[in-house]
Protein backbone atom coordinates (compact mmCIF):
# COMPACT_ATOMS: atom_id res chain seq x y z
CA UNK A 1 0.00 0.00 0.00
CA UNK A 2 1.18 3.49 -0.77
CA UNK A 3 -0.03 6.93 0.31
CA UNK A 4 -1.00 9.45 -2.39
CA UNK A 5 -1.82 13.10 -1.93
CA UNK A 6 -5.38 13.87 -3.01
CA UNK A 7 -5.40 16.92 -5.33
CA UNK A 8 -6.46 20.00 -3.37
CA UNK A 9 -8.94 21.05 -6.10
CA UNK A 10 -10.78 17.74 -5.55
CA UNK A 11 -10.91 18.34 -1.80
CA UNK A 12 -11.95 21.97 -2.17
CA UNK A 13 -14.78 21.15 -4.57
CA UNK A 14 -16.49 18.88 -1.99
CA UNK A 15 -18.35 17.12 -4.80
CA UNK A 16 -20.27 14.12 -3.45
CA UNK A 17 -18.46 11.56 -5.66
CA UNK A 18 -15.41 12.12 -7.85
CA UNK A 19 -13.46 9.69 -10.00
CA UNK A 20 -9.72 10.22 -9.40
CA UNK A 21 -6.48 8.49 -10.27
CA UNK A 22 -3.57 7.72 -7.99
CA UNK A 23 -0.52 5.83 -9.22
CA UNK A 24 -2.46 4.98 -12.38
CA UNK A 25 -5.37 3.46 -10.45
CA UNK A 26 -8.88 4.82 -10.49
CA UNK A 27 -10.76 5.31 -7.23
CA UNK A 28 -13.82 7.16 -5.99
CA UNK A 29 -13.35 10.05 -3.61
CA UNK A 30 -16.57 10.57 -1.70
CA UNK A 31 -17.73 13.43 0.51
CA UNK A 32 -20.75 12.30 2.49
CA UNK A 33 -22.23 13.75 5.68
CA UNK A 34 -19.14 15.95 6.15
CA UNK A 35 -16.68 13.04 6.00
CA UNK A 36 -14.31 11.79 3.33
CA UNK A 37 -14.26 8.23 2.00
CA UNK A 38 -12.36 6.47 -0.78
CA UNK A 39 -13.47 3.30 -2.55
CA UNK A 40 -12.70 1.25 -5.62
CA UNK A 41 -14.28 2.72 -8.75
CA UNK A 42 -15.77 -0.35 -10.40
CA UNK A 43 -18.95 -2.07 -9.29
CA UNK A 44 -18.35 -5.79 -8.65
CA UNK A 45 -21.80 -6.67 -10.01
CA UNK A 46 -21.40 -5.76 -13.69
CA UNK A 47 -18.58 -3.23 -13.81
CA UNK A 48 -20.39 0.11 -13.68
CA UNK A 49 -18.44 3.24 -12.79
CA UNK A 50 -19.45 3.90 -9.19
CA UNK A 51 -18.59 7.60 -9.56
CA UNK A 52 -21.89 7.91 -11.44
CA UNK A 53 -23.81 6.71 -8.40
CA UNK A 54 -24.97 8.47 -5.26
CA UNK A 55 -24.68 8.17 -1.50
CA UNK A 56 -27.51 7.57 0.93
CA UNK A 57 -27.23 6.96 4.67
CA UNK A 58 -23.60 5.86 4.61
CA UNK A 59 -23.99 3.69 1.51
CA UNK A 60 -22.69 4.10 -2.02
CA UNK A 61 -25.41 3.20 -4.53
CA UNK A 62 -24.40 1.91 -7.96
CA UNK A 63 -26.02 3.80 -10.86
CA UNK A 64 -26.78 0.65 -12.90
CA UNK A 65 -28.76 -1.80 -10.76
CA UNK A 66 -28.67 -0.01 -7.41
CA UNK A 67 -26.50 -2.42 -5.47
CA UNK A 68 -25.43 -0.61 -2.31
CA UNK A 69 -22.15 -0.75 -0.44
CA UNK A 70 -21.19 0.41 3.03
CA UNK A 71 -18.79 3.37 2.78
CA UNK A 72 -16.65 2.16 5.70
CA UNK A 73 -16.49 -1.62 5.27
CA UNK A 74 -17.29 -1.84 1.54
CA UNK A 75 -19.71 -4.67 2.28
CA UNK A 76 -22.64 -5.06 -0.08
CA UNK A 77 -26.20 -5.06 1.23
CA UNK A 78 -27.70 -8.33 2.45
CA UNK A 79 -28.26 -10.77 -0.40
CA UNK A 80 -25.83 -9.12 -2.80
CA UNK A 81 -22.86 -11.28 -1.73
CA UNK A 82 -20.34 -8.75 -2.98
CA UNK A 83 -18.22 -5.88 -1.76
CA UNK A 84 -16.08 -3.00 -2.90
CA UNK A 85 -12.65 -2.10 -1.61
CA UNK A 86 -12.41 0.86 0.73
CA UNK A 87 -9.21 2.84 1.19
CA UNK A 88 -7.91 4.75 4.20
CA UNK A 89 -7.82 8.54 4.11
CA UNK A 90 -5.59 10.54 6.40
CA UNK A 91 -5.21 14.27 6.96
CA UNK A 92 -1.64 15.56 7.25
CA UNK A 93 -1.21 19.26 7.91
CA UNK A 94 -3.61 20.81 5.39
CA UNK A 95 -3.55 17.95 2.87
CA UNK A 96 -5.55 14.74 2.55
CA UNK A 97 -3.90 11.45 1.56
CA UNK A 98 -5.40 8.18 0.34
CA UNK A 99 -3.75 4.79 0.80
CA UNK A 100 -3.95 2.79 -2.44
CA UNK A 101 -2.53 -0.61 -3.36
CA UNK A 102 0.85 -0.40 -4.98
CA UNK A 103 0.79 -0.53 -8.78
CA UNK A 104 2.70 -3.79 -9.39
CA UNK A 105 3.29 -3.08 -13.09
CA UNK A 106 4.96 0.17 -12.11
CA UNK A 107 6.90 -1.39 -9.25
CA UNK A 108 8.31 -4.41 -11.09
CA UNK A 109 8.24 -3.41 -14.74
CA UNK A 110 8.85 0.30 -14.45
CA UNK A 111 5.69 1.51 -16.20
Ligand code: FES
Pocket residue numbers: 043044045046047048062063064065066067
Ligand atom coordinates in the same frame (compact mmCIF):
# COMPACT_ATOMS: atom_id res chain seq x y z
S1 FES B 1 -23.29 -2.84 -12.23
FE1 FES B 1 -23.50 -2.07 -10.23
S2 FES B 1 -25.29 -2.96 -9.51
FE2 FES B 1 -25.08 -3.80 -11.46
